[in-house]
Amino acid sequence: MTSGSARTGLSLLSPAFLVMAATLLAPVVALIVMSFWTQSGFEIDRTFTLANYSRLVEPGEGTVWYGIRFPLAYPVPAVLMVKSLAMSLVATICVIGVAWPMAYFLAFRVTRYKAMWMILLTIPFWTSYLLRVFSWKIVLGFNGAINSGLQWLGLIREPLEFLLYNPLAVMITLAHSWIAFSVLPIYVSLEKIDRTLLEAASDLGDSRWKRFRRITLPLSMPGTIAATLLVFIPTVGDYVTPTLVGGPGGTMIGSLVQQLFLRQDNAPMGAAISIVMMLIIAVLVGLFLWLIGYGRIRRRIG
Amino acid sequence: MDDPIIRIEGVEKSFGSFQALKDIRFDIARGEFFSLLGASGCGKTTLLRILAGIEQPTRGQLTIDGKPMAGVPANRRPTNMVFQSYAIFPHLTVRENIGYGLVYQNLTKAEAKARTDEAIELVKLTGLDDRSAHQLSGGQRQRVALARALVCRPKVLLLDEPLSALDKKLREEMQQELRSLQRTVGITFVFVTHDQEEALTLSDRIAVMSGGRVLQIDTPEGLYERPNCREVAEFVGTMNLFPAQVQQVDGGQVIADGRALGNLVGRSPDRPVASGEAILMALRPEKIEISAAGAAGPNSVAGRVASVSYLGDRSHYLVAVDGLTAPVVVYRSNSERTAVAAGAEVALSWSDADALVLAR
Incomplete structure (x- = not known):
């Protein structure tokens, strides 16, 4: 019985497992192997070496970025890593800040036509990711919607140039792309809250605000945490958005990796940077979960 | 209050x-x-x-x-x-x-x-x-x-x-x-x-x-x-209900015509009852006496035991009575040793004070 159901389980899992192995595990292994090689021109030298990793931490004259000193011989990756993490963090906070009230509204205020609201939420996804990013170019651009609008109103004479091609534009675009994804997990955790718990809290003396802080917010944590990670992890490594709306000032670590692979002919260095970035994100996420006591939350609520 | x-x-x-x-x-x-x-x-x-x-x-x-x-x-x-x-x-x-x-x-x-x-x-x-x-x-x-x-x-x-x-x-x-x-x-x-x-x-x-x-x-x-x-009456406990028509109200007593059941006498309720009014005589199952056949006089009807359920301390009887659609429910303590078997012809009787008059 047990071995039978185990076999059924395995055979059910195996398609997903095979796909995962082919598309995730294999590339990561390839990346790890490659990061120990070197490249000159089109030639790849397959001798094992830690040169790529040591180059990342090799001390040197370095540079200063927003008051932070990076005393490294090759500071670009380090600077871009910190910058990417910071930009993703800001984008994630914006996403959660916007998505949370939307999810709350859906879970507590909408009583009819919930499915319709859900479909409305997914409408932006009916167009491609590229088109959505491009549309921000149209909104923020030199002759874009905001500039033309302000000019038409007579508030400005010359178009504003600081709207596009900078970190702010990247963060706005990233936040917009990910909001819909983060509404769902938060919505599910809010929807799951037994409404009697809220009545009980009021009965025991909570005002509406206190009740929100003591019951609704803590019980929504699993979904909120899931949404946070769902946005933060993929945005750190994004390179499409910075390439399209970031300009020279808005580049992120993903842009560097892409350049190393395709333009600078240094795939092994790109691989090493990717691996380091992955590890840093894993450590940060682990630290975040430990700090908020995720294990305890999951044991209690999950 | x-x-x-x-x-x-x-x-x-x-x-x-x-x-x-x-x-x-x-x-x-x-x-x-x-x-x-x-x-x-x-x-x-x-x-x-x-x-x-x-x-x-x-x-x-x-x-x-x-x-x-x-x-x-x-x-x-x-x-x-x-x-x-x-x-x-x-x-x-x-x-x-x-x-x-x-x-x-x-x-x-x-x-x-x-x-x-x-x-x-x-x-x-x-x-x-x-x-x-x-x-x-x-x-x-x-x-x-x-x-x-x-x-x-x-x-x-x-x-x-x-x-x-x-x-x-x-x-x-x-x-x-x-x-x-x-x-x-x-x-x-x-x-x-x-x-x-x-x-x-x-x-x-x-x-x-x-x-x-x-x-x-x-x-x-x-x-x-x-x-x-x-x-x-029906929600709290079990109640037997006999349809009847008031004939006479006499002080604390109501005398009613129970058709096939003969004359029924009950305790009058707090509200006034008029002669000729259609009422229900209500009786709790444990207030009914069950005895060998020979019904006579008011508050006494003949019937046949349809089923007996043994519950340890007491038994529940369902008694079929001519003129009633539902069987009469009777509870009887098992401390009385004389058993009454299913199928037996019996007489049911009760005292005037235990019968309640309810509106139909």
């Missing part, structure tokens, strides 16, 4: 076009164990939620401890509630659950801890302080819900079918505990239940509800012995 803890005056509640409560008015005395009894959908829970302030009445006035409750939200009322699902906060421990409402009581940390300890002990949950909700059994959850409400020292404790989720044995145990707990703390309990036996066991007084109305408010004994209508 002088100085009642709760006064309900003409409370009505509508949900859309559905009228859940119709002109409810009664008082509940201080320290009383008061039950709202009725089938599901009769409005008893809605009334309890109105007392708690979770629902607002559409019309009417509610006064608790002398203060009108209109516009007073649930969190400012001197009431606390034990929910049917218990509503234990899943992200908090037993201790945190029980102490939840104490933050609003202006207590020092030490006082709050002492109050919580006392409540944990009162409901016998000592040693389970750090458990969370999903580590508790149904009975334990029920105790947490009870302690969490009692620890706030409400003027009125509202209980919404708190025992319905427990198995029979645990339920009977908890009934005893609830009753003695109520005597210990001296708080007024308003208890909602659909279980008439539970209501009879626990309550000082019971309001029987049906279709959004209160049918009768009385002590358990009063409800059982003197139901004021057919619905109450």
